[in-house]
Amino acid sequence: MAEYLASIFGTEKDKVNCSFYFKIGACRHGDRCSRLHNKPIFSQTVVLLNIYRNPQNCSQSADGLRCAVSDVEMQEHYDEFFEEVFTEMEEKYGEVEEMNVCDNLGDHLVGNVYVKFRREEDAEKAVIDLNNRWFNGQPIYAELSPVTDFREACCRQYEMGECTRGGFCNFMHLKPISRELRRELYGRRRKKHRSRSRSRERRSRERRSRSRDRGRGGGGGGRERDRGRSRDRVRSGRF
Numbered sequence: 001m002a003e004y005l006a007s008i009f010g011t012e013k014d015k016v017n018c019s020f021y022f023k024i025g026a027c028r029h030g031d032r033c034s035r036l037h038n039k040p041i042f043s044q045t046v047v048l049l050n051i052y053r054n055p056q057n058c059s060q061s062a063d064g065l066r067c068a069v070s071d072v073e074m075q076e077h078y079d080e081f082f083e084e085v086f087t088e089m090e091e092k093y094g095e096v097e098e099m100n101v102c103d104n105l106g107d108h109l110v111g112n113v114y115v116k117f118r119r120e121e122d123a124e125k126a127v128i129d130l131n132n133r134w135f136n137g138q139p140i141y142a143e144l145s146p147v148t149d150f151r152e153a154c155c156r157q158y159e160m161g162e163c164t165r166g167g168f169c170n171f172m173h174l175k176p177i178s179r180e181l182r183r184e185l186y187g188r189r190r191k192k193h194r195s196r197s198r199s200r201e202r203r204s205r206e207r208r209s210r211s212r213d214r215g216r217g218g219g220g221g222g223r224e225r226d227r228g229r230s231r232d233r234v235r236s237g238r239f
């Protein structure tokens with residue numbers, strides 16, 4: 001029996017635990033759901049709820065005016081947002097394995113940002129700190145999320161461009177970033193490991209201050225730090 005229960009845990013057959021919360025980390029019934037939402041005590045993943053605002057969605061504004069944001073502008077705006085959050089998470093809390101943003105329109109998924117850290121400790125630290133912070137003039141709501149396998153949480157039809165449920169689909173519609181940004185954010189890491197020996201000189205000078213951070217995987221050289229600094233100025237109004 002125990003084996004059977006384990007095999008159906010978090011699936012649709014499970015009458016106790018909510019399969020949507022288990023797989024997607026969010027369910028449209030929220031706190032009123034008749035099944036359990038087992039909030040994890042440890043997880044690599046942090047969700048920042050409803051934090052991304054797609055400028056193209058403002059067409060639903062009170063006066064009913066369509067907003068004139070082109071696809072190109074929307075993508076630029078999105079890439080900027082993504083890079084800002086990704087960089088901030090790595091600088092403040094630790095190495096990010098992957099980050100995903102929902103383009104769904106349902107209240108429980110709209111603008112959700114899922115940050116999967118390499119280490120659970122960093123995720124824990126991030127949740128505590130983020131709940132005391134603001135973004136774009138709004139308080140941030142962050143919590144640990146049970147989602148670690150985004151393949152399971154994603155809507156496959158959306159990826160094929162054929163989801164008929166549109167923005168109100170209950171599976172994640174993950175908004176893609178531009179190829180250039182993907183290369184910059186995720187490719188950088190591979191480069192960082194390769195160039196480790198070259199930057200050893202500089203790193204030894206910094207060892208004293210960095211030893212605290214060991215294991216966070218933040219072996220970035222001076223260039224990256226400078227970039228971060230210049231971005232701080234731009235960012236100051238948002239985070």
Ligand SMILES: [Zn+2]
Nearest residue numbers: 018021027033
């Ligand atoms: Zn539920």
Ligand SMILES: [Zn+2]
Nearest residue numbers: 155158163169
């Ligand atoms: Zn879908």
